[in-house]
Amino acid sequence: MKSLIVESAETVLLVGGGACEDATLSAALDRLSTAIAADGGADRLLALGRVPDALIGDLDSVSEAALARLPPDRVHRIDEQDTTDFDKCLRSVAAPLVEAHGFLGARLDHSLAVLNTLARHPHRPCLLVGPDDAVALVPPVLDLDLTPGTRVSLWPLAAATGRSRGLKWPIDGLTLAPDGITGTSNEALGPVTLAPDVPRLLLMLPVASAPALARALVAAPRWPAP
Structure with missing residues (x-):
């Protein structure tokens, strides 16, 4: 499988199966034209009336009913178990910014793994939007x-x-x-x-500051690929 699955000139929405307010996610769907599901995030998108533009992951969480509603060319199974579905998605998307919902606020080990992924892929700008916080890896400036x-x-x-x-x-x-x-x-x-000086510093703001953080991340220089 090619390393990039989705390439976009605009911010891409990424949806997981973790804690997420439907109203917040619906507002993001109204703003962003490309929506990607990480495994079970497909069920959440379909429940809101949106067919994902791509489904990426090991597909151990998405329902059979959701899979049946997706065109086969939108389903991208990555079977390796060394990385999380969030990692599989982030490394497979090239965009000015990935705005990720449903990856914070549930299990602590899952949230820590997500933060680890930001450090593993510092050249992939990503904004995590949770119930209370907006989180990103700080770029060079x-x-x-x-x-x-x-x-x-x-x-x-x-x-x-x-x-x-x-x-x-x-x-x-x-x-x-x-x-x-x-x-x-x-x-x-x-x-x-x-x-x-290094791509190892996380920034956490109140979720109300997510729009300002998104604008800043798009305008910021990127770290080089590891």
Whole structure:
């Protein structure tokens, strides 16, 4: 199978089977023209009246009824078990941004695996939209239009340094690490710029800031492919 399954010049919607508000997902479907299902996410899309443009995964969660409704050329089974369905999808999509719903807020181990995938594919810009948070791997430079007082949490997946502007507590001169200093519950003073030195820093914002984060990620430079 070719490494890329979906190529788009616009933001692509990716839907999984985890926690997701139907109203939030319906609004995303109204905005985005391409919708991809990760395994059982196909059932969720079909329940909202949308036939996925592609179904990607090992297909151990999607229902037989959903499979029967999909054209065969839209079904892309990847049988290997070394990676998650989210990983299979993210590495198979080339787009300015993947906006992913249904991958946060359910099982903790699944959520951690999703965050691990962001670090494994830093050159694939992805915005995770959960019930409460919008999450992304920080690109080399990220300029965010945030209102003063917005919660800005930075979480290192490995040792990371960098620079910031517009944070109540700047990160300049710090080494953030999972077993050391983290950037939980920082605060925006207004517009924020983040410039990490390595692709290992997660950004977590209130879900209401997801549109601003999406715009910033599309405009930002990308990390090189690993």
